[in-house]
Amino acid sequence: MRAQPIEGIERIEAWFKGKAYAMHRHDTYAIGRTLAGVQSFNYRRSRRDSLPGNTIVLHPDEAHDGQAGTGEGFRYRMIYVEPAFFQDVLAGRALPFLEGGVTTDPRIAAATETLLQRVGHTLEPLEQSDALAELAHALAAVAGMPQARGKGDYFAARRARDYLHANFTRVVTLEEVETATGRDRWSLSHDFRTFYGTSPHRYLTMRRLDAVRRMLLSGTSLASAAADAGFADQSHMTRHFLKTFGLTPGRWLQIVGSAPCDCSPTIVQYGPLAAAYS
Structure with a gap:
């Protein structure tokens, strides 16, 4: 399932069995929640495994792939946030970086609760803005960032x-x-x-x-x-x-162009829906 992108934020929910998507990278944060199964991916030279309830935080421009950690497959929700949105909140501080890609920190879980609601829920503009601000501050706090601006112009x-x-x-x-x-x-x-x-x-x-x-x-x-x-x-x-x-334009269009909005998740044995966004 995918929601209509609003103000540079993309939201999806998907289920995969086996290999989900190839190594790729993008210039947005990818922040999500594993809902069922084991969500596995290679990130910064190591394999990571996210369990139900864990929060995934992938930094912009970091290569990663994705696959099911068990034969049962996995289900997850993910949002994709342009770094500029966090910069509007952090006012020139360096972008927060969380080592590891998977976190159980309750501050991150609480800050993502609004943005990681079911795809069928429509976020009001002020609701989304407040949630992004809360998430930016939570990421900065968990990353241990100083309050001062980063070096640079x-x-x-x-x-x-x-x-x-x-x-x-x-x-x-x-x-x-x-x-x-x-x-x-x-x-x-x-x-x-x-x-x-x-x-x-x-x-x-x-x-x-x-x-x-x-x-x-x-x-x-x-x-x-x-x-x-x-x-x-x-x-x-x-x-x-x-x-x-992580896939060709034709394959992306075949999967994403037919992905439903506000209905049951599309089951894909191979050939990632989420690779278009993850």
Whole structure:
């Protein structure tokens, strides 16, 4: 099941048996709750196992895969949050990082309760905003982050993010970004990773892939979606799509395009629904 994305937050619930999805990475936080079974994944060079009631917190740009830890399969809910939402709350502090990928900390469990409700529940705008703020503060507290801002120029990084967001469908030069931010490219790259968890180019590529997903769901062809989103060609887009989501655009569209909203979860023996988002 998947909810309609609202304000940059995506919410899904899924069930898998066997292998769920290949190694991939994305530029959002992936935060979820295992509901049944054993949810296993490789993350930061180790296998992790999440049991029912555990909370999963995957940092942006960290590679991971997914599979059932037992023959019974597993069921989970997950939200995908753009780092910029947490930055709005943390006001320039470095992004929280929780080592391990799985936590039983009650502060994180409590802070995710609202956002990890059943997919059929529609979150009101203020409800979602308050829940994101609570989650950002809980992540920072559990990560042991200081109250002071991280080292770097947060406002330059935010100007770079806004500029890339507004111009992702075309080639953006380093000189343009330097001019737009008033920061040299090397310092800006460090700032961007500190405050948004990924590189400027990776952020640009992800915005193009977001546009491709929207266009594919509306019926646009692969070639047209690739060109309109700013990729050199369809094969260029497909390579990035596979590396990011763990499956090809055609396979993603086949699964996600038919996934129900607000109804019983789609059972997938192999070929991940969640790889499109996890």
